[in-house]
Amino acid sequence: LLQTSIWYCLRMVSTKDTTMVSAALLLATSFLTISTQSHTIASAYILGIPTRARPSAGFLLHRGYNRVTRESAVRREARADVRSVYRTGSNEAFLTASHPRSGSASSTATAVGNSAGGSDVVSVRSAVLASLSPNTSSAAWTESYSPSDGSLYAFHALFRAIRKHAHRAMGWEGSPFLLGAKEVEGAIGQDLGGFMKCFTYDDLEQALVDDFLDAGKGTADKNRGWKMAAVSNPRGSSFASARMTSDDVVRALESGTVIFNAIGAHVPKLALPTLAACDASNVPCASNMYVTHAGQRTSAPPHTDRQDVVVVQSQGRKHWKVYSPPEGRYGADPYARGKGDDDLPVHKLEKEGGRLLLEVTLQSGDVLFIPAGFPHTTSTALKNESGDGEEEETSIHLTFNIDTHVWGMNYLNLRRSALRRAGVEDTALGQDGEEDSEYVGAVNLLPPQLREGLMTSLPPDFLREDSEGETSAVIVAKRLAELAREVDTTTATEAETAMGPEIWADAVTAVRTQATEILSIHRDMYLAAVDEGEIRSAEAAMTAHLEIDVEAEMTPERMQRLSLFRVQRFYEQIDNAKNGLRGWEKERASMSGGGIGGSVLSPDWEFTLPLKVGLSVEADLGGAFFPATVTSVKGDGSLFDVKFFDGDVGTGLERHMIKLLAPPPVEDDGSIIDGVDTSKMTKKELKKWKKKQGIK
Numbered sequence: 001l002l003q004t005s006i007w008y009c010l011r012m013v014s015t016k017d018t019t020m021v022s023a024a025l026l027l028a029t030s031f032l033t034i035s036t037q038s039h040t041i042a043s044a045y046i047l048g049i050p051t052r053a054r055p056s057a058g059f060l061l062h063r064g065y066n067r068v069t070r071e072s073a074v075r076r077e078a079r080a081d082v083r084s085v086y087r088t089g090s091n092e093a094f095l096t097a098s099h100p101r102s103g104s105a106s107s108t109a110t111a112v113g114n115s116a117g118g119s120d121v122v123s124v125r126s127a128v129l130a131s132l133s134p135n136t137s138s139a140a141w142t143e144s145y146s147p148s149d150g151s152l153y154a155f156h157a158l159f160r161a162i163r164k165h166a167h168r169a170m171g172w173e174g175s176p177f178l179l180g181a182k183e184v185e186g187a188i189g190q191d192l193g194g195f196m197k198c199f200t201y202d203d204l205e206q207a208l209v210d211d212f213l214d215a216g217k218g219t220a221d222k223n224r225g226w227k228m229a230a231v232s233n234p235r236g237s238s239f240a241s242a243r244m245t246s247d248d249v250v251r252a253l254e255s256g257t258v259i260f261n262a263i264g265a266h267v268p269k270l271a272l273p274t275l276a277a278c279d280a281s282n283v284p285c286a287s288n289m290y291v292t293h294a295g296q297r298t299s300a301p302p303h304t305d306r307q308d309v310v311v312v313q314s315q316g317r318k319h320w321k322v323y324s325p326p327e328g329r330y331g332a333d334p335y336a337r338g339k340g341d342d343d344l345p346v347h348k349l350e351k352e353g354g355r356l357l358l359e360v361t362l363q364s365g366d367v368l369f370i371p372a373g374f375p376h377t378t379s380t381a382l383k384n385e386s387g388d389g390e391e392e393e394t395s396i397h398l399t400f401n402i403d404t405h406v407w408g409m410n411y412l413n414l415r416r417s418a419l420r421r422a423g424v425e426d427t428a429l430g431q432d433g434e435e436d437s438e439y440v441g442a443v444n445l446l447p448p449q450l451r452e453g454l455m456t457s458l459p460p461d462f463l464r465e466d467s468e469g470e471t472s473a474v475i476v477a478k479r480l481a482e483l484a485r486e487v488d489t490t491t492a493t494e495a496e497t498a499m500g501p502e503i504w505a506d507a508v509t510a511v512r513t514q515a516t517e518i519l520s521i522h523r524d525m526y527l528a529a530v531d532e533g534e535i536r537s538a539e540a541a542m543t544a545h546l547e548i549d550v551e552a553e554m555t556p557e558r559m560q561r562l563s564l565f566r567v568q569r570f571y572e573q574i575d576n577a578k579n580g581l582r583g584w585e586k587e588r589a590s591m592s593g594g595g596i597g598g599s600v601l602s603p604d605w606e607f608t609l610p611l612k613v614g615l616s617v618e619a620d621l622g623g624a625f626f627p628a629t630v631t632s633v634k635g636d637g638s639l640f641d642v643k644f645f646d647g648d649v650g651t652g653l654e655r656h657m658i659k660l661l662a663p664p665p666v667e668d669d670g671s672i673i674d675g676v677d678t679s680k681m682t683k684k685e686l687k688k689w690k691k692k693q694g695i696k
Contacts, residue, residue: 124168125177128369131161132187141279145272145530151198155273157188158367159280159400162310163460170308170402172452174371176322176358181365196365199270199289199314201394205246207267210536212243212564218257218300226303226339231258239559253293253394257300260289263398265525265570266563268533270398275526277310277400282463284407284515284522288399292318292380294392302349302377303338307401308457309370313362316395317382320368321359323375326352328444328451333437334373335405349375362397372405373455404457405439407515408581412438412454414480415487418507420585422495428488434582446487453483463516473512477505514581518574525570532561556644560624569625576603606660611640619650620657630658 138160142153158179162169169175181196207213216228232248235241252258260266264274264287277285286307292299294316302323311320326349328334338344354375361382362368370376380395404410408417416438419426426432429442443451461472481504484492495503559565580603611617611630618625619642628650632641640658642650 124165124175125179127165128161128169128177129179129183129187131164132157132184134189135160138280141276145275149272152272152276153190154184154188155276155400156280158184158310159277159285159402162369162402163281166457166460169369170371170404171456172325172371172373174308174374176368176370176374176376178358178360178362179367179369181363181367184365184367197315198273198312199267199396199398201291201315201396203267203269204249204289204291204396207269208244208246208249211266212562213260213266214564215244215249215252215258215260217252217255218259219255226301228259229256249291253291257290257292257296260291262286262567263289264400265529265567268529268536271526271529271533273398274400275523275530277402278519278522278526281402282460282519283409284403284519286401286403286522288401290395290397290399292378292395294380294382294394297379297381298377299380299395300376300378301338302344302346302375304335304373304375305370305401306335306372306405307399307403308372310400310402311362311368311370312398312400313364313366313368314396314398315364316393317361317363317380318395318397319359319361319379319382321377322357322368322370323349323354324357325373326354326375328446328448330441330444332444333439334444334455335439337375344375346377372457405455407518408511409458409462409515410455411458411476411480411483412443414458414476414504414507414511415454415484417511417581417585418480418484418499418503419491419495421507421510421587422498422503424491424494424498426491428491450483450486454487462512463519465516473508474505477508480504480508510581510584514577517577517580521570521573521577525567528566528570529563532563532566535561556621556626557624560626605663607656607658609660609663610637611655611658611660616661617642618659618661619644619653621648621650625659628658 135157138153138157141156142149146152167173169177215231217231219227219229231252232244249258264270270287270289274285274287277287290300299318304325325334326337326344329352332342336342338349357374360366360368380392382392384392408414416426416431420432429438430436431438431441431443439455443454446454458476459472461468462476463469464472481492481501484495484504499506611633613630613633615630617628617630619628621644627645628642630640631643631649634640634652638655640653640655642653642658644650
């Protein structure tokens with residue numbers, strides 16, 4: 001009521017009726033004892049403070065909901081407490097109440113065979129289903145976010161159950177399995193009305209109006225793998241003309257599947273389910289959305305993914321076939337088969353050893369789990385079983401990705417980091433270059449058991465922040481040393497000679513530190529989307545009583561809240577975390593002058609390195625950062641003037657209010673070769689380095 005009254009106050013001031021202005025002044029004054037901050041903001045408009053000195057309309061609207069953001073901060077603290085309890089494993093007791101586990105799968109499914117590793121599809125499925133029984137950790141987590149949302153509880157409980165049986169479900173030894181909607185409902189003892197239809201085509205159309213989304217269209221050319229094409233292209237230079245519209249999506253759906261990557265970070269409605277995946281699995285997770293019109297004979301050709309994937313059918317139906325992994329090929333990434341130029345039709349897949357494991361038609365609310373590296377193909381060319389002649393719904397399914405391999409949480413990546421840290425060339429597996437994929441090359445020619453051991457995901461407790469996590473790290477380091485010697489005793493010995501036997505434990509610590517930071521960034525990214533959804537709801541409530549549609553002005557502040565800009569800031573943090581691991585890998589070689597030179601930047605270099613006139617930066621304007629250019633450096637270099645992207649000027653900004661977008665280039669005295677500083681190398685070391693790089 002208070003916020004709505006202030007909005008009316010500002011509307012009255014915009015009129016030039018003196019009576020209305022007097023009423024506005026009286027109303028604003030009466031708010032003084034209720035909300036000093038809100039009164040101050042309103043007074044800025046009433047008293048005619050110059051435009052540049054007062055906040056923009058969009059900024060005022062945002063600040064007008066400081067109550068919402070304060071409540072979000074309180075909730076975030078409570079959520080942090082819940083997460084702390086869960087991550088330390090101290091709240092894993094089951095509720096004592098008994099719940100029925102009745103019901104059968106609502107989908108038509110056929111389990112054709114067992115997985116390549118021998119895990120039985122039925123037994124893994126039964127174990128996961130049994131672990132969905134009510135538990136206090138999922139209940140406490142849901143209570144901190146949305147107590148009445150049964151679907152949210154189901155998401156957390158689902159990923160918690162998969163985590164519990166990760167050693168049987170995930171990886172080469174794992175198995176795909178189906179959980180029908182009715183089975184999940186029976187197991188957790190709750191109606192999953194929101195789990196089914198958790199995101200519909202109507203939700204998508206609204207998201208396209210609310211935000212600036214991007215998407216790709218899956219295409220499959222003859223003798224080529226699955227590729228992505230743009231759904232839309234900018235139609236003009238204005239912001240509005242660059243946005244993807246519902247019409248763009250409709251046109252793309254006529255010839256393929258439309259894919260929204262990382263949708264949970266962009267759309268508030270899907271942020272909490274994706275956060276549930278992160279918190280329950282204790283691994284960085286992402287979510288994608290796939291939209292396909294009915295009648296597509298091949299909506300996705302056979303391909304593999306780098307993630308262990310949990311598929312939730314939200315709307316319509318889709319037919320799936322899941323195969324066992326094919327044999328390893330030297331030049332093929334086992335986690336990207338059937339993509340790009342790697343064509344993988346069914347007949348070729350079967351020739352390379354892929355066997356059909358599971359064939360299923362998913363309906364709304366059904367769940368399908370597919371381990372990383374297991375080929376799968378989809379179709380929406382289905383017979384209408386209702387018999388009522390109604391048109392089949394457009395299929396929408398969400399994939400929640402457990403990104404262990406994406407973030408290097410396996411033994412293959414640990415070994416690679418250890419060798420790089422020691423400055424040892426990987427003569428056994430190669431792929432030493434920054435852009436080389438560790439999953440391609442000689443690793444695929446190793447004996448199957450050794451190859452699978454290297455590509456095994458690190459255990460679920462690896463990122464726990466307690467003694468269990470430390471114990472897990474010790475076990476991982478021991479296993480890493482064993483695998484490194486199995487691959488090649490020469491490189492393993494060279495690494496231990498250079499850095500000591502603790503090199504393996506050091507690599508585990510470095511990767512664990514990076515993965516923990518990336519997990520934290522993912523959580524913050526999803527919480528930012530949740531907060532944005534709350535702000536939008538408050539904005540909508542403020543004008544809901546009006547008979548006319550009120551379209552919010554696209555101010556710089558509001559623009560920064562769009563997911564296009566909001567998410568980018570977190571991606572930059574993720575890049576910094578990745579660079580931190582690369583810096584650790586290069587640090588020892590850099591100090592000895594034998595590897596890639598250059599000093600390691602401090603974690604806060606964006607806000608501490610010196611600035612020069614003309615540098616492109618982002619500068620603080622009313623609490624948010626916007627693109628700008630440095631125009632003046634004052635005094636001893638502690639104060640700066642900037643010009644913002646829209647022509648506005650900021651003066652006397654302190655260094656912490658300006659973010660450098662890239663480190664300034666190193667002054668080149670002839671020692672910079674291909675971007676590498678070789679000034680600290682001896683002539684012999686430089687010659688050896690050039691030979692290794694193929695430089696004459």
